[in-house]
Amino acid sequence: MSEMIEKLQFYFTFPFVRYAMIVGLLIALCSSLLGVTLVLKRFSFIGDGLSHVAFGAMAVAIVAGLTEKMIIILPVTVISAILLLRTGQDTKIKGDAAVAMISVGALAVGYMLINLFSKSANVAGDVCSTLFGSTSILTLTKGEVWLCIGMALVVITVFVLFYNKIFAVTFDESFAKATGVKANAYNLMIAVITALIIVLAMNLVGSLLISALIIFPSLSAMRLFKSFKGVIVCSALISVICAAAGILVSILFSTPVGSTIVSADIFVFVIFSVVSLFVRRT
């Protein structure tokens, strides 16, 4: 045990490990806050779709040889989020079909671009780390950490300030609209914030595993808690604790960061599901 602690202490003397921890916890917190709303609005797959769009955008950025990849990734993802949300209201292509279409489309085109035009010798490695985030969280620069802290602050502030409105729009959009609440504006806000979080989270767990970060903590919390506030607080706690545990375990046993965090989330979900069975029976 003490050996493990020494090992951890040793690792935490490196700034990049501390950066990874800070960024990891912030992203976990933000994604779980919005996750509850997304799951309840039946938008779980928007996270997945957007993350694939972000992957496609990243491929374009790599091919274009940009050093600041965010310049392309962020706007493209935000715009797709807005478009996806609008098609959700349109009936020509149903919401889930639109998400699925954009999601696999972006993935395929992104992979093709990297394969055809990348100058890097290790194409498979590049793609793998973008999809599963295996190493990128350990190569964060100080600037990226500050960017992440800033965006996390924005997300948390917006969420707290608009908490009641987000609740109303999630629970009953038609009532909210009927009583003069600008539901469409809030939906748009939710979409943009989701896009922000997904772009941030790509560094942590990679684009394939982001939905897990959004969905699992809120699903676990919904197993046990009965109030909206309870669910949100609980899912934030679960998410942060799982992220911390996942990062520590991955340092100690050199497992991939992203999948370790998601495994921790799945583990908690199973425990909560079992507990909820007993709670309901009594």
Added chain:
Amino acid sequence: MSEQIICSGVSLGYEGNAVVQELEFTVSGGDYLCILGENGSGKSTLIKALLGLKSVMSGKIDWVGGLKPNEIGYLPQQTVVQRDFPATVKEIVLSGCLSKCGLRPFYSKEQKELAEKNMKQLGITELKKRCYRELSGGQQQRVLLARALCATSRLLLLDEPVTGLDPKAQTDFYELISKLNTEGITVIMVSHDVHAAVRYASHILHIGSSKQLFFGTKDDYLNSRAGKLFLAEGDETNE
């Protein structure tokens, strides 16, 4: 009492195709208007228009007597999302006050008191901390009604509120609405339950396929051709 809504020559529809044409009716303060009609007759479209969620194709809906469209207490049909929503009764009722908040992020003390008052009025104070998804259908409708009352004290618009309730709960709910109506709230209810309509409502608006069949008081409706036909049909389907 004074008039609240005047609909004159209103036509409604989607993408240029009129679903219902030439609606003429007025709603006055304290009325209990029941909107009857078959499925697809444009009832829900009319509701959306009254709520200001959809614009009319021609004609106009006038709001008189200082009532604004966003002062309607609306009781929508339940959605799939709501059935397993993790929220307490109190959280849901309070969300009815949201339109009064404007840009303020949190609820004020008066709004919380209003929510308490409405929960008490509808007899759901003991359920306050219960989870919405664990309640019975009748209780859920009361919760949504309490929320609607938080949004207004003047006009309630109910969209087929008793669908899915058992007969006892249906009667309870109709009685409750009736009581609120006698206390001075205008009620507009969409329904296809013609018997309950003629029992509780003061006015009837009957929409047939694409045109208005009847508008007037309940007593006139019972003597009208449309009314007699529809009541007879209702009897047949009930048997």
